[in-house]
Amino acid sequence: MERDSAGPAPATRTALLVFLPFAAGYFLSYLYRSVNAVISTDLVDEFGLSANALGLLTSAYFLGFASLQIPVGILLDRVGPRRTNAVLLLFAGSGALVFSMAEGLAGLLLGRTLIGFGVAACLMSSIKAFTLWFPLDRLPAMTGRMMFVGGLGAISATMPVEAALQITDWRGLFLVLAVLTFAAAAVVFFLAPEKRGDGVHETFSGQFRGTASVFMSPLFWRIALGTTLFQSFNMSVQGLWAGPWLVDVAGLERQAVAFHLLMLGVATMCGFLFWGSLAARLGRRGIEPMTVLIVASAMYLAVQMLLVFGASSLAMPIWIGWGFFGTSGSLAFAILSQQFPANLTGRATTALNLLVFLTAFGSQWAFGAIVNHWPGASGGYRPEGYAVAFGVFLALQLCGFAWMLRGRRR
Numbered sequence: 462m463e464r465d466s467a468g469p470a471p472a473t474r475t476a477l478l479v480f481l482p483f484a485a486g487y488f489l490s491y492l493y494r495s496v497n498a499v500i501s502t503d504l505v506d507e508f509g510l511s512a513n514a515l516g517l518l519t520s521a522y523f524l525g526f527a528s529l530q531i532p533v534g535i536l537l538d539r540v541g542p543r544r545t546n547a548v549l550l551l552f553a554g555s556g557a558l559v560f561s562m563a564e565g566l567a568g569l570l571l572g573r574t575l576i577g578f579g580v581a582a583c584l585m586s587s588i589k590a591f592t593l594w595f596p597l598d599r600l601p602a603m604t605g606r607m608m609f610v611g612g613l614g615a616i617s618a619t620m621p622v623e624a625a626l627q628i629t630d631w632r633g634l635f636l637v638l639a640v641l642t643f644a645a646a647a648v649v650f651f652l653a654p655e656k657r658g659d660g661v662h663e664t665f666s667g668q669f670r671g672t673a674s675v676f677m678s679p680l681f682w683r684i685a686l687g688t689t690l691f692q693s694f695n696m697s698v699q700g701l702w703a704g705p706w707l708v709d710v711a712g713l714e715r716q717a718v719a720f721h722l723l724m725l726g727v728a729t730m731c732g733f734l735f736w737g738s739l740a741a742r743l744g745r746r747g748i749e750p751m752t753v754l755i756v757a758s759a760m761y762l763a764v765q766m767l768l769v770f771g772a773s774s775l776a777m778p779i780w781i782g783w784g785f786f787g788t789s790g791s792l793a794f795a796i797l798s799q800q801f802p803a804n805l806t807g808r809a810t811t812a813l814n815l816l817v818f819l820t821a822f823g824s825q826w827a828f829g830a831i832v833n834h835w836p837g838a839s840g841g842y843r844p845e846g847y848a849v850a851f852g853v854f855l856a857l858q859l860c861g862f863a864w865m866l867r868g869r870r871r
Contacts, residue, residue, distance in 0.1 A: 475654060479594045480603075482653040483542070483587035484610040485645040486550055489638070490580035491614030493553070494522060494696065498704035498722055499622045500631045502715070508566060512705075512842060516829025519701040521570050523693075523822035525556075525577030530815035533582045535668045537807030542586035542593075547650035553579025554642035561635035572635075577818075579642070584611070584794075585814060589807045592798055593656045598741070601750055601795040605737015608791050612730025612784075615699065619722035623715070672808045680800055681812065684751075687865030688793040689816045690858045691758055695787035696817075697825035699725060702832075702847075703780060709841040711773040721780055728784030736789045750792050750799075755865055757789030762858060768851040771844050824854060 497504070497519040504510055510518065529549070536545040556575025563569045584607065591603045625634050675681055703725060707718045736757060740750040764782035767775055794810050801809040828850045835846030 476594070478652060478654050479590050480587075480606070482645075482649040483546065483583070483590060484607060485648050486546055486580065487583040487587060487607055488610050488614040488617075489550075489553070489642055489645055490583040491611035492618045493557075493576050493580060493638070494700045495615045495618035495722075495726070496622055496634075498699070498701050499618060499719060500626070500634070501701065501704055503626075503631050504569070508569070510566070512829040512833040513826075514566060514829075516701065516826045518566065518569055518573060520697065520822045520825035521573040522577035522700075523697070523818045523825065525574035525579075526581045527577075527815050527818035527822060529578055529581040530585075530811040530818070531672060531808075533585060534672060534808035534811030537582065537586060537589040537811070538671075538804055539668060541655060542582070542589045542807075543649060543653040543655055546582045546586035547646045547653075549579050549582050550642055550646035550649065551579065554639045554646065555579070557635045557639035557642055561632045561639065584608075585807065585811050588794055588798060588810050590653070590656075592803060592806045594654075597799055598744065600798050601737045601744065601792060602741040603737075604791065604795045604798075605733050605735070605740075608733030608737065608788065609730050612726060612733050612788075615729050615784075616723060616726035619726050620719045623719040668808075671805055672812070675801070675805060675809050675812045678801075681797070681809065683864075683868035684793055684796055684800075685813050685816055687758075687861040687868065688754070688790050689813070689820050690854075690861035691761065691787070692790035692793070692817045693820035694824050694854050694858060695761075695783070695790065697821045697828060699729070699784070699787075701825055702828055702850075703783070705832075705841065706768075706847055707776060707780075709837065710771060710844045710847055711776040713776070721776060724777060725780040725784045728781040729788055730784075732785040732788035733791060735785070736792055737795070740792055740795070750796050751865075754789055754792045754796070755862075757786055757792075758862055758865065761786035761789065762855065762862060765851060765855045765858070769848055769855055771848050773844070828854070 501515060501519075504518070505515060533545065533549075553576050556572045556579055558572075559575060560569060560572025563572055587607045588600075588604055591600055595603055622634065704718055704722060707713045707721050713721065736753065740753045743753060744750060760782075764779060764786055767779050772779065793813060797809045797813055798806045831850040831853065832842045832846040835843040837843050
């Protein structure tokens with residue numbers, strides 16, 4: 462099923478037009494994903510949310526995101542990444558408006574779900590565009606650069622958001638984000654170049670059969686089952702629970718929490734760029750991206766061991782390691798794109814994304830449900846609750862790691 466990596470690289474101007482419009486949408490998608498880690502205390506104070514409710518609210522993004530992955534895969538292969546992404550970003554902007562005007566948990570949930578729904582194609586549309594415009598051996602590096610932009614979005618969701626909250630409240634912040642999201646939709650629609658793939662000639666029934674063939678592929682499951690756990694837990698913690706851990710376990714004040722989250726975002730940004738570039742470079746020397754993914758995942762597991770033992774004095778290196786090594790799971794998208802035919806790349810990557818975001822929804826909510834059993838005497842939650850939660854998910858990821866090793870031997 463592998464494809465030839467030969468193919469002309471686009472001219473510089475066209476390459477920038479392929480990359481930058483999609484990067485604008487992905488930047489905002491990552492900002493939305495992570496922003497609740499900073500505004501969580503404001504939401505708890507205003508609406509009286511429990512840890513369970515806060516986890517459900519924040520994870521609604523993942524549920525909205527996951528709900529659209531199968532249709533997005535078909536649309537990317539049929540109508541192309543430009544129109545698919547631009548239209549969906551309009552839903553994300555509308556979700557930000559709803560969130561900013563919410564008067565209770567129901568309104569917050571609706572807004573957050575619409576945001577996840579609207580950014581569902583941001584990364585996958587860029588990967589699909591890369592498969593249409595770039596040689597396949599450049600996919601790991603190009604995907605890494607796009608995720609580097611996502612890291613910038615994660616950084617923007619830390620101290621810049623905290624600084625913005627000194628000027629306005631969280632409602633005003635989401636009004637601004639809504640305007641920026643509508644602008645990003647226009648940039649993608651009017652500036653991104655159009656290039657149609659083979660999927661446009663397929664019937665809808667043929668495309669659904671193609672989707673089924675992805676899910677029936679042993680190759681897909683050898684890659685997906687292991688990497689899903691790593692990616693989903695990384696997102697669910699960085700998007701919410703890293704902030705409360707820094708307060709409840711490390712005992713940091715709000716400004717210090719924002720600074721630690723900023724460093725986490727910087728590490729995430731560097732990790733996305735590093736792992737994609739490293740995999741591309743080593744690939745030219747005969748070392749497969751899957752090997753890079755396995756080694757980096759082992760390092761990520763080691764970082765999580767420190768969280769299980771509550772090593773609060775190492776808060777900064779722990780969260781830098783979390784961001785840097787945890788991003789290696791994104792290599793799975795480039796690995797899948799290299800293994801499936803061009804007319805199936807959209808469906809293959811969105812199939813993996815569906816599993817990742819459904820699992821992230823469950824894990825972000827479940828983490829809160831576990832921690833909720835250890836309430837603190839003066840608000841917040843006891844360190845023991847966090848240790849148990851991290852331990853449960855570490856055990857699950859060890860199972861995923863064993864599956865990856867088994868698949869690698871095959």
